[in-house]
Amino acid sequence: MNTHGRPELRSGPTASRHFDALGFTLEGVSVAGVVTWLTVPQWSLAIDCGAVPAQVVRCRVLALTHAHMDHAGGLGTWLALRRLNGFGHSTVYAPTAAVRALRAVVETWEQLHRHPFDWELIGVEAGDRFPLHTGLHLEALPADHVVPTVGWAVSRTKHRLIPALHGATGPEIKALKASGHDVNERSEELLLAVSGDTRATMFRDVPQLREAPVACVETTFLDHRCDQAHADAAGHCHVDALLNVPWANQTLVPYHISQRYAADVARKILMAKLGPHVSDVWPLLPDETLPADRR
Numbered sequence: 001m002n003t004h005g006r007p008e009l010r011s012g013p014t015a016s017r018h019f020d021a022l023g024f025t026l027e028g029v030s031v032a033g034v035v036t037w038l039t040v041p042q043w044s045l046a047i048d049c050g051a052v053p054a055q056v057v058r059c060r061v062l063a064l065t066h067a068h069m070d071h072a073g074g075l076g077t078w079l080a081l082r083r084l085n086g087f088g089h090s091t092v093y094a095p096t097a098a099v100r101a102l103r104a105v106v107e108t109w110e111q112l113h114r115h116p117f118d119w120e121l122i123g124v125e126a127g128d129r130f131p132l133h134t135g136l137h138l139e140a141l142p143a144d145h146v147v148p149t150v151g152w153a154v155s156r157t158k159h160r161l162i163p164a165l166h167g168a169t170g171p172e173i174k175a176l177k178a179s180g181h182d183v184n185e186r187s188e189e190l191l192l193a194v195s196g197d198t199r200a201t202m203f204r205d206v207p208q209l210r211e212a213p214v215a216c217v218e219t220t221f222l223d224h225r226c227d228q229a230h231a232d233a234a235g236h237c238h239v240d241a242l243l244n245v246p247w248a249n250q251t252l253v254p255y256h257i258s259q260r261y262a263a264d265v266a267r268k269i270l271m272a273k274l275g276p277h278v279s280d281v282w283p284l285l286p287d288e289t290l291p292a293d294r295r
């Protein structure tokens with residue numbers, strides 16, 4: 001129980017991994033057609049809300065990839081639970097084409113609940129960027145699905161002293177700054193990319209997916225039961241289409257895996273197929289080994 005006598009928020013079996021060198025944790029659950037949500041608690045960022053466990057409720061920003069039910073169906077519940085828990089203002093990003101209908105859905109829930117939610121909904125196009133957290137930006141990426149869809153990338157802006165000033169003293173740098181000189185150069189460090197639902201064309205066309213140190217890559221189909229032609233027609237990706245992509249990531253996170261594959265079978269196929277192409281493959285499958293208090 002928390003201090004108001006309300007039960008603590010709890011969540012079910014979840015995949016979770018902390019990336020030490022990058023300073024963030026990725027958590028989530030994703031089963032194609034059923035449910036997808038991802039969170040990075042350090043950034044208060046949720047991507048999609050097919051379900052609304054505690055981790056998603058705590059996030060201040062919700063970046064939707066598209067408005068299919070297994071990705072966006074929890075929107076009203078998310079807003080209601082944030083209100084119930086006193087979490088304050090909430091920001092939602094979604095493809096512009098979906099904004100009107102999403103707003104109408106939430107307005108209907110507001111009427112039924114007889115109170116408004118404290119939220120804003122911002123329409124996005126691929127290439128749009130938004131400040132996320134100190135020094136961090138969220139960028140919408142162009143996905144290729146059967147409804148308007150975006151992927152998401154998070155990057156950090158770094159400020160470094162320009163090389164010509166290496167060796168300069170503190171007072172010298174301060175004086176230059178005071179006289180209006182730019183003493184820093186800026187660089188962008190990609191941290192995370194998430195494809196959203198997409199055909200494999202995205203991995204050829206969108207460099208962030210190949211270059212982010214951690215990339216969540218839609219991998220719905222894994223064997224001959226649904227081949228690449230079927231995946232293409234459904235607006236999804238088959239693992240075989242990922243084999244010739246020049247991945248430069250540190251960790252590839254196949255996700256949105258069809259429920260026709262048991263977790264151990266999916267893990268085996270993905271490691272065998274993608275393992276030789278990427279140094280670290282971490283399929284987003286439920287981790288039943290999490291301690292009970294984290295579920």
Ligand SMILES: [Zn+2]
Nearest residue numbers: 066068145197
């Ligand atoms: Zn979809």
